Amino acid sequence: MPIVEIDNISKSFGANHVLKGVSFAVERGQVIAVIGRSGSGKSTMLRCINGLETIDSGSIAVAGHTLTARQEHLLDLRKDVGMVFQSYNLFPHLTVEENVMLAPRIVKKVPDAQGRATALRVLKQVGLDHKREAYPEQLSGGQQQRVAIARSLAMEPQVMLFDEVTSALDPELTQEVLKVMEELAQAGMTMLLVTHEMEFARRMADVTVFMHQGLVWESGPSEAFFSNPQTPEARQFVGAGAIK
Protein backbone atom coordinates (compact mmCIF):
# COMPACT_ATOMS: atom_id res chain seq x y z
CA MET A 1 0.00 0.00 0.00
CA PRO A 2 1.41 3.41 -0.93
CA ILE A 3 2.49 5.65 1.96
CA VAL A 4 1.41 8.78 0.10
CA GLU A 5 -1.60 8.67 -2.18
CA ILE A 6 -2.67 11.83 -3.94
CA ASP A 7 -6.02 11.44 -5.59
CA ASN A 8 -7.29 13.95 -8.12
CA ILE A 9 -6.54 17.10 -6.10
CA SER A 10 -7.55 20.55 -7.34
CA LYS A 11 -6.58 23.93 -6.03
CA SER A 12 -7.23 27.49 -7.13
CA PHE A 13 -5.90 30.79 -5.90
CA GLY A 14 -8.73 33.06 -6.94
CA ALA A 15 -9.08 32.77 -10.69
CA ASN A 16 -5.73 31.03 -10.97
CA HIS A 17 -6.31 27.30 -11.32
CA VAL A 18 -3.01 25.93 -9.99
CA LEU A 19 -3.75 22.22 -9.62
CA LYS A 20 -6.22 20.63 -12.03
CA GLY A 21 -6.63 17.11 -10.75
CA VAL A 22 -3.23 15.77 -9.73
CA SER A 23 -2.87 12.11 -8.82
CA PHE A 24 0.07 9.92 -7.98
CA ALA A 25 1.30 7.54 -5.33
CA VAL A 26 4.53 7.07 -3.41
CA GLU A 27 5.63 3.71 -2.01
CA ARG A 28 7.41 3.47 1.30
CA GLY A 29 11.15 4.05 0.88
CA GLN A 30 10.80 5.61 -2.54
CA VAL A 31 12.41 8.86 -3.58
CA ILE A 32 10.20 10.91 -5.90
CA ALA A 33 11.47 13.97 -7.72
CA VAL A 34 8.90 16.49 -8.89
CA ILE A 35 10.13 18.77 -11.64
CA GLY A 36 8.57 21.37 -13.87
CA ARG A 37 8.59 25.04 -14.75
CA SER A 38 7.88 27.76 -12.22
CA GLY A 39 4.13 28.06 -11.93
CA SER A 40 3.49 24.43 -12.89
CA GLY A 41 1.99 23.84 -9.44
CA LYS A 42 4.72 21.57 -8.08
CA SER A 43 5.40 23.52 -4.88
CA THR A 44 1.70 24.04 -4.25
CA MET A 45 1.15 20.30 -4.64
CA LEU A 46 3.89 19.61 -2.08
CA ARG A 47 2.45 22.15 0.36
CA CYS A 48 -0.96 20.51 0.08
CA ILE A 49 0.44 17.21 1.32
CA ASN A 50 0.97 18.53 4.86
CA GLY A 51 -1.92 20.96 4.80
CA LEU A 52 0.01 24.22 4.43
CA GLU A 53 -2.36 24.81 1.54
CA THR A 54 -5.94 23.59 1.58
CA ILE A 55 -7.21 21.56 -1.34
CA ASP A 56 -10.46 22.44 -3.06
CA SER A 57 -11.31 18.87 -4.00
CA GLY A 58 -9.81 15.43 -4.12
CA SER A 59 -8.06 13.72 -1.24
CA ILE A 60 -4.60 13.01 0.09
CA ALA A 61 -3.72 10.02 2.24
CA VAL A 62 -0.39 10.02 4.06
CA ALA A 63 0.79 7.28 6.41
CA GLY A 64 -2.75 6.32 7.36
CA HIS A 65 -4.04 9.90 7.71
CA THR A 66 -6.55 11.22 5.24
CA LEU A 67 -6.66 14.85 4.28
CA THR A 68 -9.66 16.33 2.56
CA ALA A 69 -10.83 19.86 1.89
CA ARG A 70 -12.02 19.98 5.53
CA GLN A 71 -8.52 19.66 7.05
CA GLU A 72 -9.32 17.56 10.10
CA HIS A 73 -6.62 15.75 12.09
CA LEU A 74 -4.00 17.94 10.50
CA LEU A 75 -1.69 17.91 13.52
CA ASP A 76 -1.61 14.10 13.62
CA LEU A 77 -0.65 14.00 9.97
CA ARG A 78 2.07 16.59 10.41
CA LYS A 79 3.71 14.50 13.13
CA ASP A 80 4.45 11.93 10.44
CA VAL A 81 5.41 14.31 7.64
CA GLY A 82 8.57 16.40 7.78
CA MET A 83 9.12 19.41 5.58
CA VAL A 84 12.19 21.38 4.57
CA PHE A 85 11.80 24.78 2.92
CA GLN A 86 13.74 26.76 0.36
CA SER A 87 14.46 29.55 2.85
CA TYR A 88 15.42 27.19 5.76
CA ASN A 89 13.04 28.95 8.18
CA LEU A 90 15.00 28.12 11.31
CA PHE A 91 13.79 29.85 14.47
CA PRO A 92 16.24 32.75 14.82
CA HIS A 93 15.74 33.22 18.56
CA LEU A 94 16.76 29.64 19.37
CA THR A 95 20.10 27.84 19.20
CA VAL A 96 20.65 24.99 16.76
CA GLU A 97 20.00 22.43 19.47
CA GLU A 98 16.88 24.25 20.68
CA ASN A 99 15.60 24.44 17.10
CA VAL A 100 15.95 20.69 16.79
CA MET A 101 14.55 19.88 20.24
CA LEU A 102 11.56 22.23 20.19
CA ALA A 103 8.96 20.15 18.37
CA PRO A 104 9.78 16.80 20.03
CA ARG A 105 9.67 18.51 23.43
CA ILE A 106 6.39 20.37 23.11
CA VAL A 107 4.50 18.27 20.55
CA LYS A 108 5.61 14.78 21.55
CA LYS A 109 6.41 15.63 25.21
CA VAL A 110 9.78 13.94 24.92
CA PRO A 111 11.78 14.32 28.19
CA ASP A 112 14.72 16.72 28.02
CA ALA A 113 17.50 14.13 28.26
CA GLN A 114 16.00 12.01 25.52
CA GLY A 115 15.36 15.08 23.38
CA ARG A 116 18.98 16.13 23.77
CA ALA A 117 20.17 12.67 22.74
CA THR A 118 17.91 12.76 19.68
CA ALA A 119 19.18 16.22 18.79
CA LEU A 120 22.76 15.03 19.04
CA ARG A 121 22.02 12.01 16.85
CA VAL A 122 20.28 13.94 14.05
CA LEU A 123 22.82 16.77 14.14
CA LYS A 124 25.60 14.16 13.79
CA GLN A 125 23.68 12.76 10.85
CA VAL A 126 23.90 16.13 9.06
CA GLY A 127 27.45 16.72 10.31
CA LEU A 128 26.70 19.68 12.56
CA ASP A 129 26.84 18.31 16.10
CA HIS A 130 29.66 20.76 16.84
CA LYS A 131 27.30 23.70 16.11
CA ARG A 132 24.76 22.86 18.81
CA GLU A 133 25.23 26.13 20.68
CA ALA A 134 25.28 28.37 17.59
CA TYR A 135 22.41 30.60 16.53
CA PRO A 136 21.08 30.28 12.95
CA GLU A 137 22.46 33.68 11.94
CA GLN A 138 25.96 32.42 12.73
CA LEU A 139 25.69 29.61 10.17
CA SER A 140 26.11 29.53 6.40
CA GLY A 141 23.06 28.87 4.23
CA GLY A 142 24.11 25.28 3.67
CA GLN A 143 24.58 24.72 7.37
CA GLN A 144 21.21 26.30 8.14
CA GLN A 145 19.55 24.02 5.63
CA ARG A 146 21.22 20.96 7.17
CA VAL A 147 19.96 22.05 10.59
CA ALA A 148 16.49 22.39 9.07
CA ILE A 149 16.76 18.81 7.82
CA ALA A 150 17.90 17.69 11.29
CA ARG A 151 15.03 19.57 12.89
CA SER A 152 12.62 17.72 10.67
CA LEU A 153 14.32 14.35 11.30
CA ALA A 154 14.04 14.81 15.06
CA MET A 155 10.28 14.28 14.77
CA GLU A 156 11.00 10.88 13.20
CA PRO A 157 8.75 11.45 10.20
CA GLN A 158 7.68 8.65 7.88
CA VAL A 159 7.80 10.92 4.84
CA MET A 160 9.87 13.99 4.15
CA LEU A 161 8.97 16.81 1.79
CA PHE A 162 11.72 18.98 0.30
CA ASP A 163 10.58 22.21 -1.34
CA GLU A 164 13.39 23.48 -3.61
CA VAL A 165 15.75 23.20 -0.68
CA THR A 166 18.90 24.08 -2.61
CA SER A 167 17.52 26.92 -4.73
CA ALA A 168 18.86 29.62 -2.40
CA LEU A 169 22.34 28.09 -2.17
CA ASP A 170 25.47 28.46 -4.24
CA PRO A 171 26.83 25.32 -5.97
CA GLU A 172 29.28 24.39 -3.21
CA LEU A 173 26.69 24.66 -0.43
CA THR A 174 24.17 22.89 -2.65
CA GLN A 175 26.49 19.88 -2.79
CA GLU A 176 26.77 19.59 1.00
CA VAL A 177 22.98 19.64 1.34
CA LEU A 178 22.46 17.16 -1.50
CA LYS A 179 24.99 14.84 0.14
CA VAL A 180 22.93 14.80 3.35
CA MET A 181 19.78 14.09 1.32
CA GLU A 182 21.51 11.30 -0.53
CA GLU A 183 22.49 9.65 2.75
CA LEU A 184 18.91 9.97 3.94
CA ALA A 185 17.63 8.30 0.79
CA GLN A 186 20.13 5.48 1.19
CA ALA A 187 18.96 5.02 4.78
CA GLY A 188 15.50 4.28 3.38
CA MET A 189 13.65 7.53 4.05
CA THR A 190 10.59 8.14 1.88
CA MET A 191 11.24 11.45 0.17
CA LEU A 192 9.34 13.76 -2.11
CA LEU A 193 11.42 16.51 -3.55
CA VAL A 194 10.49 19.46 -5.67
CA THR A 195 13.76 20.36 -7.30
CA HIS A 196 15.61 22.03 -10.11
CA GLU A 197 18.63 19.76 -9.61
CA MET A 198 18.16 17.55 -12.68
CA GLU A 199 21.33 15.56 -12.14
CA PHE A 200 20.35 14.77 -8.59
CA ALA A 201 16.82 13.82 -9.62
CA ARG A 202 18.10 11.52 -12.34
CA ARG A 203 20.62 9.82 -10.09
CA MET A 204 18.71 9.61 -6.80
CA ALA A 205 14.99 9.53 -7.56
CA ASP A 206 13.25 6.23 -8.21
CA VAL A 207 10.49 8.06 -10.03
CA THR A 208 10.43 11.49 -11.63
CA VAL A 209 7.15 13.34 -11.95
CA PHE A 210 7.02 16.11 -14.55
CA MET A 211 4.32 18.67 -13.83
CA HIS A 212 3.00 21.07 -16.43
CA GLN A 213 0.04 23.46 -16.27
CA GLY A 214 -1.27 22.05 -13.00
CA LEU A 215 -1.22 18.43 -14.13
CA VAL A 216 1.08 15.45 -13.90
CA TRP A 217 2.16 15.64 -17.54
CA GLU A 218 4.46 12.69 -17.53
CA SER A 219 6.04 10.43 -14.95
CA GLY A 220 8.11 7.30 -14.82
CA PRO A 221 11.32 5.70 -13.58
CA SER A 222 13.90 8.48 -13.52
CA GLU A 223 16.47 6.91 -15.81
CA ALA A 224 13.87 6.16 -18.48
CA PHE A 225 12.23 9.55 -18.08
CA PHE A 226 15.42 11.52 -18.47
CA SER A 227 16.92 9.47 -21.27
CA ASN A 228 13.69 9.29 -23.24
CA PRO A 229 10.95 11.74 -22.30
CA GLN A 230 7.70 10.95 -24.09
CA THR A 231 5.93 14.30 -24.31
CA PRO A 232 7.27 17.30 -26.27
CA GLU A 233 6.92 19.52 -23.16
CA ALA A 234 9.02 17.17 -21.02
CA ARG A 235 11.54 16.75 -23.80
CA GLN A 236 11.90 20.51 -24.12
CA PHE A 237 12.14 20.99 -20.35
CA VAL A 238 14.71 18.26 -19.81
CA GLY A 239 16.63 19.39 -22.87
CA ALA A 240 16.74 22.95 -21.63
CA GLY A 241 17.98 21.63 -18.28
CA ALA A 242 20.77 19.63 -19.96
CA ILE A 243 22.09 22.64 -21.87
CA LYS A 244 22.28 24.61 -18.64
Place this chain on the structure above:
Amino acid sequence: MISDFSWDNLQFLLEATRWTIGLSLIVFITGGIAGFAVALLRTARSPVLRCISALYIQLVQGTPVLIVLFLTYYGLALFGYKLSPIIAAGAAMTIFASAYLGEIWRGCIEGVQRQQWEASAALALNRYQQLRYVILPQALRHSLPPTVGFMVQIIKNTSITSIIGVVELTRAGQLVSNATFLPFIVFPVVALIYFAMCYPLSRYSHSLERKFHAHR
Protein backbone atom coordinates in the same frame (compact mmCIF):
# COMPACT_ATOMS: atom_id res chain seq x y z
CA MET B 1 -1.42 84.41 51.69
CA ILE B 2 1.04 84.89 48.88
CA SER B 3 4.35 83.27 49.63
CA ASP B 4 7.59 82.43 47.86
CA PHE B 5 8.22 79.08 46.22
CA SER B 6 9.62 77.14 49.14
CA TRP B 7 10.98 73.70 49.96
CA ASP B 8 7.55 72.84 51.27
CA ASN B 9 6.12 73.52 47.83
CA LEU B 10 8.72 71.37 46.18
CA GLN B 11 8.09 68.60 48.66
CA PHE B 12 4.36 68.86 47.89
CA LEU B 13 5.11 68.51 44.18
CA LEU B 14 7.33 65.50 44.76
CA GLU B 15 4.72 63.83 46.94
CA ALA B 16 2.17 64.37 44.18
CA THR B 17 4.69 62.86 41.74
CA ARG B 18 4.22 59.57 43.58
CA TRP B 19 0.64 59.52 42.25
CA THR B 20 1.87 60.20 38.75
CA ILE B 21 4.31 57.33 39.04
CA GLY B 22 1.79 55.08 40.79
CA LEU B 23 -0.90 55.70 38.22
CA SER B 24 1.60 55.18 35.39
CA LEU B 25 2.72 51.86 36.85
CA ILE B 26 -0.86 50.66 37.27
CA VAL B 27 -1.63 51.62 33.69
CA PHE B 28 1.55 49.89 32.39
CA ILE B 29 0.33 46.69 34.01
CA THR B 30 -3.43 46.78 33.40
CA GLY B 31 -3.06 48.45 30.00
CA GLY B 32 -0.34 45.95 29.13
CA ILE B 33 -2.52 42.96 29.98
CA ALA B 34 -5.53 44.40 28.16
CA GLY B 35 -3.33 45.48 25.24
CA PHE B 36 -1.91 41.96 24.94
CA ALA B 37 -5.43 40.58 24.74
CA VAL B 38 -6.31 43.16 22.09
CA ALA B 39 -3.19 42.25 20.07
CA LEU B 40 -4.08 38.54 20.21
CA LEU B 41 -7.64 39.24 19.12
CA ARG B 42 -6.37 41.49 16.35
CA THR B 43 -4.25 38.62 14.99
CA ALA B 44 -6.80 35.86 15.68
CA ARG B 45 -7.90 33.48 12.95
CA SER B 46 -11.57 34.37 13.40
CA PRO B 47 -12.55 37.37 11.25
CA VAL B 48 -15.24 38.28 13.79
CA LEU B 49 -12.70 38.64 16.61
CA ARG B 50 -10.35 40.60 14.35
CA CYS B 51 -13.18 42.91 13.36
CA ILE B 52 -14.38 43.53 16.92
CA SER B 53 -10.89 44.33 18.16
CA ALA B 54 -10.22 46.58 15.16
CA LEU B 55 -13.40 48.46 15.93
CA TYR B 56 -12.36 48.82 19.56
CA ILE B 57 -8.97 50.21 18.55
CA GLN B 58 -10.50 52.64 16.06
CA LEU B 59 -13.07 53.78 18.60
CA VAL B 60 -10.55 54.42 21.37
CA GLN B 61 -7.89 55.93 19.11
CA GLY B 62 -10.48 58.21 17.56
CA THR B 63 -11.65 59.53 20.92
CA PRO B 64 -9.77 61.98 23.15
CA VAL B 65 -8.56 60.31 26.38
CA LEU B 66 -10.25 63.16 28.18
CA ILE B 67 -13.66 62.10 26.86
CA VAL B 68 -13.01 58.50 27.92
CA LEU B 69 -12.07 59.87 31.33
CA PHE B 70 -15.29 61.90 31.57
CA LEU B 71 -17.27 58.85 30.56
CA THR B 72 -15.74 56.63 33.24
CA TYR B 73 -15.98 59.31 35.93
CA TYR B 74 -19.12 61.36 35.26
CA GLY B 75 -20.83 59.01 32.84
CA LEU B 76 -20.77 55.91 35.02
CA ALA B 77 -21.83 58.02 38.01
CA LEU B 78 -25.12 58.74 36.23
CA PHE B 79 -25.81 55.01 36.21
CA GLY B 80 -25.03 54.75 39.90
CA TYR B 81 -21.43 53.56 39.57
CA LYS B 82 -19.59 56.29 41.45
CA LEU B 83 -15.91 55.54 40.98
CA SER B 84 -13.24 57.31 43.00
CA PRO B 85 -11.18 59.68 40.84
CA ILE B 86 -8.12 57.46 40.97
CA ILE B 87 -10.08 54.36 39.90
CA ALA B 88 -11.84 56.23 37.12
CA ALA B 89 -8.50 57.66 36.01
CA GLY B 90 -6.89 54.20 36.05
CA ALA B 91 -9.77 52.71 34.07
CA ALA B 92 -9.77 55.45 31.43
CA MET B 93 -6.01 55.33 31.00
CA THR B 94 -6.13 51.52 30.79
CA ILE B 95 -8.61 51.72 27.94
CA PHE B 96 -6.42 54.29 26.21
CA ALA B 97 -3.22 52.26 26.68
CA SER B 98 -4.81 48.94 25.67
CA ALA B 99 -5.84 50.27 22.26
CA TYR B 100 -2.43 51.76 21.48
CA LEU B 101 -0.38 48.88 22.90
CA GLY B 102 -2.71 46.42 21.16
CA GLU B 103 -2.01 48.08 17.84
CA ILE B 104 1.75 48.33 18.46
CA TRP B 105 1.94 44.66 19.39
CA ARG B 106 -0.27 43.56 16.51
CA GLY B 107 2.32 45.13 14.24
CA CYS B 108 5.09 43.24 16.02
CA ILE B 109 3.26 39.89 15.77
CA GLU B 110 2.54 40.47 12.09
CA GLY B 111 6.14 41.56 11.62
CA VAL B 112 7.32 38.01 12.28
CA GLN B 113 7.90 36.34 8.92
CA ARG B 114 5.03 34.25 7.56
CA GLN B 115 7.49 31.39 7.03
CA GLN B 116 7.96 31.11 10.79
CA TRP B 117 4.28 30.19 11.06
CA GLU B 118 4.69 27.67 8.24
CA ALA B 119 7.84 26.08 9.62
CA SER B 120 6.29 25.65 13.06
CA ALA B 121 3.03 24.38 11.55
CA ALA B 122 4.96 21.81 9.54
CA LEU B 123 6.47 20.57 12.82
CA ALA B 124 2.92 19.88 14.09
CA LEU B 125 2.77 22.72 16.60
CA ASN B 126 -0.77 23.89 17.28
CA ARG B 127 -1.65 27.56 17.15
CA TYR B 128 -1.08 28.19 20.84
CA GLN B 129 2.31 26.46 20.70
CA GLN B 130 3.28 28.43 17.59
CA LEU B 131 2.51 31.71 19.35
CA ARG B 132 4.04 30.73 22.66
CA TYR B 133 7.32 29.23 21.45
CA VAL B 134 7.99 30.70 18.02
CA ILE B 135 6.05 33.86 17.19
CA LEU B 136 5.77 35.80 20.45
CA PRO B 137 9.43 35.45 21.49
CA GLN B 138 10.41 37.04 18.18
CA ALA B 139 7.67 39.67 18.34
CA LEU B 140 8.78 40.56 21.88
CA ARG B 141 12.20 41.61 20.65
CA HIS B 142 10.73 44.00 18.12
CA SER B 143 8.14 45.31 20.55
CA LEU B 144 10.45 46.55 23.30
CA PRO B 145 11.56 49.89 21.80
CA PRO B 146 8.06 51.12 20.78
CA THR B 147 6.59 49.82 24.04
CA VAL B 148 9.06 51.70 26.19
CA GLY B 149 8.49 54.71 23.96
CA PHE B 150 4.76 54.49 24.60
CA MET B 151 5.34 54.39 28.35
CA VAL B 152 6.58 57.96 28.05
CA GLN B 153 3.22 58.90 26.53
CA ILE B 154 1.43 57.26 29.44
CA ILE B 155 3.44 59.15 32.05
CA LYS B 156 2.72 62.47 30.38
CA ASN B 157 -0.92 61.66 29.76
CA THR B 158 -1.61 60.94 33.43
CA SER B 159 -1.67 64.75 33.72
CA ILE B 160 -5.19 64.82 32.28
CA THR B 161 -6.49 63.06 35.37
CA SER B 162 -5.94 66.33 37.21
CA ILE B 163 -9.25 67.43 35.66
CA ILE B 164 -11.28 65.05 37.79
CA GLY B 165 -9.37 65.94 40.93
CA VAL B 166 -6.55 63.39 41.13
CA VAL B 167 -3.77 65.34 42.85
CA GLU B 168 -0.91 64.12 40.70
CA LEU B 169 1.99 66.25 39.55
CA THR B 170 0.11 68.61 37.23
CA ARG B 171 -2.75 69.20 39.69
CA ALA B 172 -0.23 69.79 42.48
CA GLY B 173 1.51 72.32 40.23
CA GLN B 174 -1.76 74.19 39.75
CA LEU B 175 -2.37 74.26 43.48
CA VAL B 176 1.12 75.56 44.24
CA SER B 177 0.87 78.09 41.44
CA ASN B 178 -2.44 79.34 42.79
CA ALA B 179 -0.99 79.71 46.25
CA THR B 180 2.26 81.39 45.22
CA PHE B 181 1.25 83.27 42.06
CA LEU B 182 4.54 82.12 40.56
CA PRO B 183 3.46 80.09 37.50
CA PHE B 184 6.71 80.80 35.67
CA ILE B 185 8.63 79.15 38.46
CA VAL B 186 6.21 76.42 39.44
CA PHE B 187 5.36 75.04 35.98
CA PRO B 188 8.97 74.85 34.77
CA VAL B 189 9.72 72.87 37.92
CA VAL B 190 6.76 70.61 37.14
CA ALA B 191 7.98 70.22 33.57
CA LEU B 192 11.45 69.39 34.82
CA ILE B 193 10.09 66.63 37.05
CA TYR B 194 8.19 65.13 34.08
CA PHE B 195 11.35 65.39 32.03
CA ALA B 196 13.36 63.61 34.71
CA MET B 197 10.92 60.68 34.50
CA CYS B 198 10.51 60.56 30.74
CA TYR B 199 14.01 61.26 29.46
CA PRO B 200 15.64 58.12 30.88
CA LEU B 201 12.85 56.02 29.36
CA SER B 202 13.29 57.70 25.98
CA ARG B 203 17.01 57.08 26.10
CA TYR B 204 16.43 53.49 27.09
CA SER B 205 14.02 53.05 24.19
CA HIS B 206 16.61 54.39 21.75
CA SER B 207 19.35 52.19 23.11
CA LEU B 208 17.08 49.13 22.84
CA GLU B 209 16.38 50.05 19.25
CA ARG B 210 20.06 50.24 18.44
CA LYS B 211 20.73 46.97 20.21
CA PHE B 212 18.07 45.05 18.28
CA HIS B 213 19.00 46.62 14.99
CA ALA B 214 22.57 45.54 15.50
CA HIS B 215 21.39 42.01 16.24
CA ARG B 216 19.40 41.30 13.16
